[in-house]
Amino acid sequence: MQQPYQPQQSQQRSDTSKRARMLISCPDRPGIVAAVSHFLHEHGANIVQSDQYTMDPEGGMFFIRFEFDLNDMERELPILQEDFTRVADRFEMKWHTFRASRKKRIAIFVSKEDHCLLELLWQWQAGDLDAEIAMVVSNHNDMRGLVEGFGIPYHHIPVTADSKPEAERKQMELVADKIDLIVLARYMQIIPQKFIEQFPNRIINIHHSFLPAFVGGKPYHQAYQRGVKIIGATAHYVTEELDGGPIIDQDVQRVTHRDNVDNLKRIGRTIERVVLARAVKWHIEDRLLVHQNKTVVFN
Amino acid sequence: MQQPYQPQQSQQRSDTSKRARMLISCPDRPGIVAAVSHFLHEHGANIVQSDQYTMDPEGGMFFIRFEFDLNDMERELPILQEDFTRVADRFEMKWHTFRASRKKRIAIFVSKEDHCLLELLWQWQAGDLDAEIAMVVSNHNDMRGLVEGFGIPYHHIPVTADSKPEAERKQMELVADKIDLIVLARYMQIIPQKFIEQFPNRIINIHHSFLPAFVGGKPYHQAYQRGVKIIGATAHYVTEELDGGPIIDQDVQRVTHRDNVDNLKRIGRTIERVVLARAVKWHIEDRLLVHQNKTVVFN
Amino acid sequence: MQQPYQPQQSQQRSDTSKRARMLISCPDRPGIVAAVSHFLHEHGANIVQSDQYTMDPEGGMFFIRFEFDLNDMERELPILQEDFTRVADRFEMKWHTFRASRKKRIAIFVSKEDHCLLELLWQWQAGDLDAEIAMVVSNHNDMRGLVEGFGIPYHHIPVTADSKPEAERKQMELVADKIDLIVLARYMQIIPQKFIEQFPNRIINIHHSFLPAFVGGKPYHQAYQRGVKIIGATAHYVTEELDGGPIIDQDVQRVTHRDNVDNLKRIGRTIERVVLARAVKWHIEDRLLVHQNKTVVFN
């Protein structure tokens, strides 16, 4: 009789209950780092990590990410947040705080290709993706057994020309207000505008080419046709423009004239898996900021 | 209730019933290619691919690999093999022929880390490893469910100081005369001399460092200690010398001072998986020749 | 007083006087390898290296490259060439033979960026590019001292809207019938149709992007604008279609949001240099075949 797979015990993780993260963007001007770090120190926060990026010392945008520890998160974070509005207003900041212990809820959308889904599930069970995979949504039923074997709910919502509006309504019902991040793990349907509006910079897609080369369908066929010597994959946030959203990560692999389309697909699968998982990891660790259709990656 | 996972239908593979491969090594001298290709042509073989390598035009070794098609494999191959001894003797050749349709039987040995095993299973079910995974052998019981879920027999043979001789006897019983290739997918036990003799250049190990750096135990700790800026993994054939056998493939990834040992392990897992699977793929496609503790890779 | 730079003695090269190369393309059918290698053997040629590629076993194209040695090149090669027409006709072959000792004559075209030119000159003086750099042609005078310091003629042909036809006439006069390969080492002018016709698959350009991404002008600006995480360079044969010719080689480098356009240019320079030099090396070693706007690279 088949035993359900008990994944190996993930190694003891460091205690995240005291850890918080803060992401800030604002117009650059003198004194921002001093003001924020002074503020954090006064509020009992021990800064463990900070990364910053200035687009241009004079008049550009400024981005900063802090990781800090608070001894009594529940009591201290709300106070800190309330008080911080004074600093934020002074510098015209857009800002967010995140508790590391509050796992983001992910919905993975998938069609028939399983490799990207599998990679996410493996990394998740190995403890490398510190999130909650709340559900898998698919227009096919193929991967139900796999997904349910991991103890994750599987929603099969077929999509046909006729059923499309109804399917989208069902999908939205599943994710609205319940999900922090949608991951399109080779989901072969166009995402409706309504989703993009509800999840701005919170839908990650993997495109199986080195964007902006080979936008659209059948990129491995396009790559083969053009005779490129390197193929790639691109993880990006989904925007209205097809394959045109902010790029989060890319990776590539060398190929030769010997590689036919099937080989390109096979080689590409490994790239896609790695790139998508890395992008998701960065997102759930609050390492990504978006500005003017580009990402700032504090990794 | 959990449904057993039905992996996606692998794409239609090209018919391999007519395809054979031939590997030859011999001292280099004029006329080898002409003699062999003339011979093959006369025996009705259509050469689809040939790769060769000469260590040195004057007096070195010569290596060649042919892929060819025979219309009536069952009738023609034995004749071809018999007749070829004449050519082989003339050039002092070591040679082998392989039918592509005859899948190699693999035994995977594994301990507690599952990532390399998972990658092999996944590539196998995706149709990328054209072999038969005949069994998984482990000194732990952890991955029984996973492996049996793929329909593959799982043999749990605990190894302790006391039980070692008995364990090795049982392992040998499982593999002797039944297995073409042993893959050590992060198997954390020393392989006894007897196995190495019975499976010369037929045991592939993945070592989690960029050999020859960091031979032996805890290579990621060693890498962290030394402060390297790139880590790697190495697939090699197992010989008597620890981590000293012929290297089949290696790959690497850039790291930084921020990566602690746990991070190195996590990053390394992806490298190990890819490198091991590639080495196994090359072996089962008869792309590897060994000479003086080095591999010739016709990929 | 300035001493002219005497480049280090390049290491003793192996004797190439006996070495020839043969490139063949033809429709695939059984017996080609056997026929050619048998022929070569009968004509006293010792095959040192052969590489082949079949697009498709049934009905595709077949490509093969031989390196072979002849003891008496001057006497034997013409006979071999004459006799080979019989084989070639039988298999409808397009074929060429090249003596390794007959160095290809290169004209390098350059504008104001010197890094690609410098790399070619440096690799050439180090003995890594086995060719004759016959001249450098430029629409600027900036690099005359550098080039003449290497003992290479420098032709300054200014190009303005008015002088264009006259300039092109002068350029053609310099290269026609005297040059085997034109290398555009960041030459910032459109190559006239007449050159492309006279030098089919004999003009190599370096484009400073990972084609087909960022065709045309200012590719690093385009890359910055799109926010890519990897930049690249592409060496290709020049055809009528801008940046659309057969790709010979590509390479890439990881970048981040911190890299402004100047940084991309600086990082890109190293990629461009390496990729262009590699493509030129492959061309002069007769390792490249072109078919349907794609290259077969026997490296």
Added chain:
Amino acid sequence: MQQPYQPQQSQQRSDTSKRARMLISCPDRPGIVAAVSHFLHEHGANIVQSDQYTMDPEGGMFFIRFEFDLNDMERELPILQEDFTRVADRFEMKWHTFRASRKKRIAIFVSKEDHCLLELLWQWQAGDLDAEIAMVVSNHNDMRGLVEGFGIPYHHIPVTADSKPEAERKQMELVADKIDLIVLARYMQIIPQKFIEQFPNRIINIHHSFLPAFVGGKPYHQAYQRGVKIIGATAHYVTEELDGGPIIDQDVQRVTHRDNVDNLKRIGRTIERVVLARAVKWHIEDRLLVHQNKTVVFN
């Protein structure tokens, strides 16, 4: 007549007269970032960039690098430095400030291989290495013309068993108190202990292997012998232990069984050049901190 080479005008650099950098290491404890950034802000410094790294939140070491602008560098920096001792004492800091406009003076040591020297000279003339190359010192006279052509003094100090002490005395005389950084650009002599003491973490060597693999002499021969599938180069600070100092950067390239030792050397040259130049660039931009034989790289 040969014209001396006038290298292309390097692009207009941004004004560095207001820019300073600060490197700090100290035991980690709460409030460091707040204290320093508050201090800098109060002293009129506009923080343009900061990078930090904590080895371990509890009880490890803390490293931080600031880039900041001061409107009146000459007047304000000395005050800032004087006042900072109070902060530094409180946190037991080791710290340095550097004016960006004060170019570091480099002595390049070289033997017979010119590729690493050439790369440094090119990058320097292209404006990519913001330093002063004060001299080239060599135990051979081969590259005098090249170096003097760049307007850089060339000191030929032959080294034989007998002349060694005298040679080292002369070398020390040249560099002591006049040079900020010694770069060993394939200098094939052991550096005497006295130099290492006088230039702690201020001598950069390029080793032509992926350390710690292939320490010592003839690493490409060692790599060939071992049959590795990837070769590399390592830039490191020189310490008493041969090839054992803190690694600054490494890079690698894939090779195959076809690559003989000469090929490995040729491929390796490109890696060595790029890695050494990158390490030198990071050093002169004050991006490197050393702790327990490892580097922290704020790039």
